Each structure stands twice: as C-alpha cells, then as structure tokens.
Amino acid sequence: MRTGDLFPILKDVTRRVALEGFLALAPDTLSPSGGTPQDSTDVPSLIQKLNKDSTIKNFVAAVKYLKTHPQSTGKVGVMGFCWGGGMTNQVAVNSPDLSAAAPFYGMQPAVEDIPKINVPLLLHYASLDERINQGITTYEEALKKAHIEYKLYMYDGAEHAFFNDTSPRYNEKAAKLSWEWTISFFKEKLKT
Numbered sequence: 504m505r506t507g508d509l510f511p512i513l514k515d516v517t518r519r520v521a522l523e524g525f526l527a528l529a530p531d532t533l534s535p536s537g538g539t540p541q542d543s544t545d546v547p548s549l550i551q552k553l554n555k556d557s558t559i560k561n562f563v564a565a566v567k568y569l570k571t572h573p574q575s576t577g578k579v580g581v582m583g584f585c586w587g588g589g590m591t592n593q594v595a596v597n598s599p600d601l602s603a604a605a606p607f608y609g610m611q612p613a614v615e616d617i618p619k620i621n622v623p624l625l626l627h628y629a630s631l632d633e634r635i636n637q638g639i640t641t642y643e644e645a646l647k648k649a650h651i652e653y654k655l656y657m658y659d660g661a662e663h664a665f666f667n668d669t670s671p672r673y674n675e676k677a678a679k680l681s682w683e684w685t686i687s688f689f690k691e692k693l694k695t
Contacts, residue, residue: 510543512667516582523686525693526574530565532558532590550586555593562590563598570600578602578693582685583609584666588627595620603692605685608663611638617645624653625688627681629661629674656684 513529520527533539535557536549562581569579580603583591588609595604596616605625612620624646628636639655646653658665658677665674666681 510539510546510669512669513584516584519682520582523689525580525689526569526572528565528569530561532561532587558590559593559597562594563600566594566598566600576693580604580689580693583607585609585664595622595624603689605688607666607681608632608635610635611642614641614645617642617651618649620646620649620651623688623692624651625685626653626655627666627685628655628657629663629665629677630657630659631661632663635663654684654688656681 517527517529531539532553533546533549535553539546540549566579566581569575570577579601581591581594581601582605583589584607586609588606589611590609591604591606592609592612594601595606596612596619599621601622603623603625605627607627608629626642628639630636643653643655658674658681661674661677662672664670664672665677667673668675668678
C-alpha cells in the first residue's frame with residue numbers, strides 16, 4: 504500500500520482496499536507540484552494547474568505498474584472520487600491494461616472517447632449533484648451504443664462527495680452501499 508501525502512480520506516480508502524485483499528496504490532497526483540500540501544485549501548488551484556494529458560499518462564503508468572507488480576494477479580481496477588472520479592473515467596478510456604473502473608460522481612469522458620472504453624464500469628452518482636449529473640444521459644446512451652458493460656447507481660438524497668466522511672455532505676447510507684457494491688464488483692472482475 505502506498506499513499507504519499509494524500510488527504511486522510513484517500514489514505515483511509517487505500518487502507519480499506521488493502522484490507523479487502525487487494526494490492527492498493529494511491530498516487531499523489533500533485534507530485535509534479537511538490538506533493539499534496541498539508542493545507543487542503545490550495546489543492547483545487549493546484550489540480551487546475553496540472554497538465555491533463557500528463558496526469559492521465561501518469562495514471563495509465565500506475566495501471567501498468569500494478570499489472571506487472573510481483574504481488575498482482577495481472578488484473579487492475581481503479582476507483583476515484585470527485586475529480587478523481589473523472590480521472591477514473593479517463594483511465595478507462597486510455598488504459599488498455601485496465602480490468603475494471605468504479606468512478607464516484609466523476610465527470611464523464613467526451614462522447615467521442617467513450618467507444619475506447621473496454622472495461623466494465625460501476626458508476627456511482629448522487630441525486631443532488633446537478634452539475635455532474637448533466638452528463639449522465641449522454642454517457643449512458645454512448646455506453647449502450649458502444650456495448651460497454653456498466654452498472655449505474657444513483658443515490659437518492661445524496662450530494663456530490665457523499666462518500667467523504669470528513670465532509671458535511673457525507674451520506675452514511677450511500678457511502679456504505681456504494682462501498683459494498685464496489686468491493687463486490689472488484690472481487691468479481693479482478694479476482695476471478
């Protein structure tokens with residue numbers, strides 16, 4: 504398990520994934536900027552300064568690393584939350600080595616990129632997340648048209664970031680249910 508200087512919630516998720524019997528890696532996306540700062544108020548502006556293409560390549564490289572790691576089964580799954588949910592969608596588009604992806608309330612990929620996805624998806628969305636939810640219908644239509652395996656869960660009464668138990672938007676019911684479904688999904692897709 505490697506977490507770098509991540510937010511406590513991401514360290515905890517990585518720990519929980521490892522406790523479920525998976526090899527877990529949580530790259531510090533802000534390494535090019537010196538790493539994630541202790542003061543999280545600077546994080547959004549630092550993320551906006553990242554080069555999107557380079558960041559996607561770094562995540563694709565992490566997938567390749569995990570695929571060939573001596574403790575790996577060769578099957579790699581990725582999950583991410585908020586901005587990381589959008590990155591999870593981008594990894595699904597750009598990584599031929601990926602086996603499964605579970606984005607949480609992430610921005611959808613461009614419609615023209617959706618046919619490049621060749622892995623099963625488990626999509627988690629919050630019913631009160633108007634900005635992110637605007638792209639769901641188009642995403643689903645493109646997934647169906649491309650015959651991509653996916654399941655989409657919409658959590659009623661939940662807001663963006665519902666999984667983050669350090670946030671006032673935390674929704675315990677949605678968080679627990681989405682976690683159960685994600686672990687089950689990864690066990691099915693990565694351990695069989």
